[in-house]
Amino acid sequence: MSEPITLNVGGKLYTTSLSTLTCCSDSMLGTMFSGKMPIKKDNHGNCFIDRDGKIFRYILNFLRTSHLDLPEDFQEMSLLKREADFYQIQPLIEVLKEKENELYGAEKNALLNISLDQKVQVVHFTVREAPQIYSLSSSKMDVFNANIFCTSSSFLTHLGSKLCYYSSGTFSSLTSCAEDPHHFKLQWVATVTGLPEEEYTRQNLKRLWVLPANKQINSFKVFVEEVLKMALSEGFCIDSTHPDFLDFMTGKTIRLVRYR
Structure with a gap:
């Protein structure tokens, strides 16, 4: 594994590896951490991303496992979709579309x-x-x-x-x-x-x-x-x-x- 990297996402800190962040090479994170985009740093030298820090845990876990695991009472699907679109993680965008179709199908009546x-x-x-x-x-x-x-x-x-x-x-x-x-x-x-x-x-x-x-x-x-x-x-x-x-x-x- 590559050396750990600490990210400051909207004030919340996450530590992960370079290989995880670049596993989707066409995503914004893949582009950023492959050296094709400048990276902002906070006062402690952590990579800073001005996005929702709470939702980022689901983004990061998906990059780690290729699975989307959400709690049963998850109420922020629209925000998660917006964040997935910002990071341009296409596999996650497709999974969210399927999950949304399942939810709407189950609640059709x-x-x-x-x-x-x-x-x-x-x-x-x-x-x-x-x-x-x-x-x-x-x-x-x-x-x-x-x-x-x-x-x-x-x-x-x-x-x-x-x-x-x-x-x-x-x-x-x-x-x-x-x-x-x-x-x-x-x-x-x-x-x-x-x-x-x-x-x-x-x-x-x-x-x-x-x-x-x-x-x-x-x-x-x-x-x-x-x-x-x-x-x-x-x-x-x-x-x-x-x-x-x-x-x-x-x-x-x-x-x-x-x-x-």
């Missing part, structure tokens, strides 16, 4: 139920009018709640990878926030005119975005449109027997089904 609720809340905040002059202001704010249940955990993971909270200046996918693979409980606010950006952080007010369209969701109409687009593209259709027609038209309840 599925139920998706969405319950919606909206309320208006008054938010109070301070506005800086001069270096030492502040005034108290208030404004009405739309607060949205959505309960999403789906018997297909793989579809819910897919949905969660497209919807993101924006809070404290950063995006976080719903998948990373989920505690139940079959259920999302969402709460977000619409943008409030005149509310300083730092007030969203101070008052823990989350906004909702859909990616990669980079569109903020400021109404239930937009939310339902985006969810329906994703659901219909994955084979779901609207359940004609439920809910009540008036509930569907008023946006209170949405139920979709998918059959083999």
Whole structure:
């Protein structure tokens, strides 16, 4: 075996061999460690890669064994696919495609139920009018709640990878926030005119975005449109027997089904 190499991937350290990193010569890692690309180093001299450090363990283990071993409750398939695509490890990309087809095939029959609720809340905040002059202001704010249940955990993971909270200046996918693979409980606010950006952080007010369209969701109409687009593209259709027609038209309840 070749001398060990230590990698710093997004702050997590991994030690492996040169032969492991170059076993897929056409991959980004193969190109990097064959000397065809410059290698960045951290302050300790470790090779630095600015990618997700937690997910890299699955990448590295695949290079070591040519097998993809994931825990039964693994919920980050979309992120793993994205990382495999970044590293351009073609055998892993093919395995992930097969695994995804297996998961979707096993969960072909599925139920998706969405319950919606909206309320208006008054938010109070301070506005800086001069270096030492502040005034108290208030404004009405739309607060949205959505309960999403789906018997297909793989579809819910897919949905969660497209919807993101924006809070404290950063995006976080719903998948990373989920505690139940079959259920999302969402709460977000619409943008409030005149509310300083730092007030969203101070008052823990989350906004909702859909990616990669980079569109903020400021109404239930937009939310339902985006969810329906994703659901219909994955084979779901609207359940004609439920809910009540008036509930569907008023946006209170949405139920979709998918059959083999």
